[in-house]
Amino acid sequence: MRVLMIGPPGAGKGTQGALIAAHYNVPHIVMGDVLRDHVARRTELGRGVQTLLDRGELVPDEVILDLVRHALIAARTAGGGYVFDGVPRTMAQARAGYQLARELGMVAHVALQLQADDEHLVRRLLARAAIEHRSDDAEEVIRRRLALYHQVTQPILAWYTQRGILVTVDATGPAKQVGREVLTVLEAIRPLPARAS
Numbered sequence: 179m180r181v182l183m184i185g186p187p188g189a190g191k192g193t194q195g196a197l198i199a200a201h202y203n204v205p206h207i208v209m210g211d212v213l214r215d216h217v218a219r220r221t222e223l224g225r226g227v228q229t230l231l232d233r234g235e236l237v238p239d240e241v242i243l244d245l246v247r248h249a250l251i252a253a254r255t256a257g258g259g260y261v262f263d264g265v266p267r268t269m270a271q272a273r274a275g276y277q278l279a280r281e282l283g284m285v286a287h288v289a290l291q292l293q294a295d296d297e298h299l300v301r302r303l304l305a306r307a308a309i310e311h312r313s314d315d316a317e318e319v320i321r322r323r324l325a326l327y328h329q330v331t332q333p334i335l336a337w338y339t340q341r342g343i344l345v346t347v348d349a350t351g352p353a354k355q356v357g358r359e360v361l362t363v364l365e366a367i368r369p370l371p372a373r374a375s
């Protein structure tokens with residue numbers, strides 16, 4: 179099973195993505211974690227993107243696509259399935275990511291949209307900020323990340339609708355309930371055995 183998680187910050191992509199990855203036994207690739215790991219290890223890439231992450235701005239598409247290419251190749255070796263969280267976030271990433279995936283025989287079966295309204299998301303993210311101390315969970319940075327989601331990421335959804343792979347789940351309920359709904363919709367579109375991965 180190959181899934182792209184799309185949703186605003188705070189919608190629960192991480193939690194639900196982990197659930198899906200465990201359920202289908204596929205790698206869970208969390209782009210925010212990959213980037214934060216580079217920052218923590220002070221790699222050249224990490225030093226280059228730290229300020230962008232702290233401000234809630236997007237990392238350049240070329241940097242993301244290079245990481246996506248590596249992740250896709252590793253996922254192919256690991257059995258061919260994946261859950262991507264946090265990618266694509268721009269139309270350019272969506273299109274170039276699709277080309278990369280096609281070349282590797284790794285095109286997504288589902289784009290799973292987690293939906294929730296902004297005020298709900300801000301409340302959740304501020305609560306998380308109190309626990310996790312992420313550098314980008316201050317209220318003005320949260321609002322910037324949400325604005326970017328609406329401007330830059332949301333337009334991609336229409337493209338997935340056209341391709342017939344978009345599925346939307348209401349993410350406002352408790353995590354367990356959202357998780358049950360997510361697995362129910364994914365089971366309904368599980369790839370045919372010949373392509374199952």
Ligand code: ADP
Nearest residue numbers: 187209210230231234235236237264265267323
């Ligand atoms: P959230 O979805 O809660 O905003 P993430 O952990 O997914 O947080 O991402 C954190 C930050 O990492 C983003 O604000 C952005 O700076 C960077 N980032 C993650 N994924 C991408 C991407 N696909 N394109 C550009 N920047 C990204």
